[in-house]
Amino acid sequence: SYELTQPPSVSVSPGQTASITCSGDKLGDKYACWYQQKPGQSPVLVIYQDTKRPSGIPERFSGSNSGNTATLTISGTQTMDEADYYCQAWDSSTGVFGTGTKVTVL
Amino acid sequence: EVQLVESGGGLVQPGGSLRISCAASGSTFSNYWMSWVRQAPGKGLEWVANIKQDGSEKYYVDSVKGRFTISRDNAKNSLYLQMNSLRAEDTAVYYCALESFKHFDYWGQGTVVTVSS
Numbered sequence: 427s428y429e430l431t432q433p434p435s436v437s438v439s440p441g442q443t444a445s446i447t448c449s450g451d452k453l454g455d456k457y458a459c460w461y462q463q464k465p466g467q468s469p470v471l472v473i474y475q476d477t478k479r480p481s482g483i484p485e486r487f488s489g490s491n492s493g494n495t496a497t498l499t500i501s502g503t504q505t506m507d508e509a510d511y512y513c514q515a516w517d518s519s520t521g522v523f524g525t526g527t528k529v530t531v532l
Numbered sequence: 533e534v535q536l537v538e539s540g541g542g543l544v545q546p547g548g549s550l551r552i553s554c555a556a557s558g559s560t561f562s563n564y565w566m567s568w569v570r571q572a573p574g575k576g577l578e579w580v581a582n583i584k585q586d587g588s589e590k591y592y593v594d595s596v597k598g599r600f601t602i603s604r605d606n607a608k609n610s611l612y613l614q615m616n617s618l619r620a621e622d623t624a625v626y627y628c629a630l631e632s633f634k635h636f637d638y639w640g641q642g643t644v645v646t647v648s649s
Contacts, residue, residue, distance in 0.1 A: 427594060459635040461577070468627060468642060469569075469577065474635040512577050516634050519591045521567060521579030 428517035430524035437530045438503045446527045448496040448513030456515045458496035460489060464509045472511075473498060505531050534559040534638040536628050541643030548618050552643050554611040554628030562586075562606035565631035568613050570624035571642075578624075581613065582631065596622075618647045 430450040438444040448458060458476050461469035471480050473489035476496065486501045496515075500507055508531045513524035540552035554566070567582040581592045581602040590602050601614040611628050623646050629636035 457634055461636070463577075468639040469636070470639075471635060471637060475633065480637070510576075514577075514579075514635070519589075520593060521569075521582065523569075523577040523579060526576040 428522050430513055430522055432524040432527045435528045444500040444503050446498045446511050448524045449494055453494050453496055454492045458491045458515050460498045461512045462509045536640035538628055538640045538643035541645045543646045544618055545649050549616045551614045556609045561609040566611045567629045569627045569629055572624045620647050623647045
């Protein structure tokens with residue numbers, strides 16, 4: 427079955443840039459999207475179709491996808507961005523989530 | 533604004549059955565693929581199943597094939613997940629999610645399913 431691998435954790439200082447990777451076989455040939463989940467809350471879509479931001483998502487969130495790796499970048503990270511982040515793609519009509527990355531802002 | 537509200541979760545014994553539901557409002561439910569996604573305690577997200585707008589196509593993660601059945605009633609703006617032969621590893625928060633071009637635009641608040649004796 428298809429797998430998407432993320433680093434378990436990423437630490438970033440306020441105002442700095444956080445990059446979260448998502449690796450999967452030929453992931454660049456698929457659309458990747460990203461979700462943010464804060465404790466006790468439902469996930470929220472932050473990036474879809476590799477690079478697009480939904481309405482209401484700050485411009486500091488951006489995405490890319492090429493080769494075997496999709497990347498979520500948070501520029502000028504704020505304390506409110508501390509959360510778990512999951513990438514997601516589709517393989518053979520089934521959904522696949524990444525392993526998840528905990529972003530700590532300190 | 534779309535609202536998704538899950539219900540029907542609870543405590544069930546191993547081997548038992550449960551049906552959970554998701555009520556949609558604020559959008560034309562019948563226009564969208566719908567999915568169930570679950571999250572075991574302290575774990576990551578896992579896609580479970582999805583269903584096409586008219587119910588003619590359904591897909592499942594391997595671990596639930598033959599045990600879970602996804603269905604929908606467009607007249608009632610509702611999505612369902614019938615779960616049979618439940619196992620301890622099915623314990624999770626179950627979210628319904630509205631799909632738009634292969635991403636999940638809207639999520640419900642989740643319903644908790646606990647499988648334990």
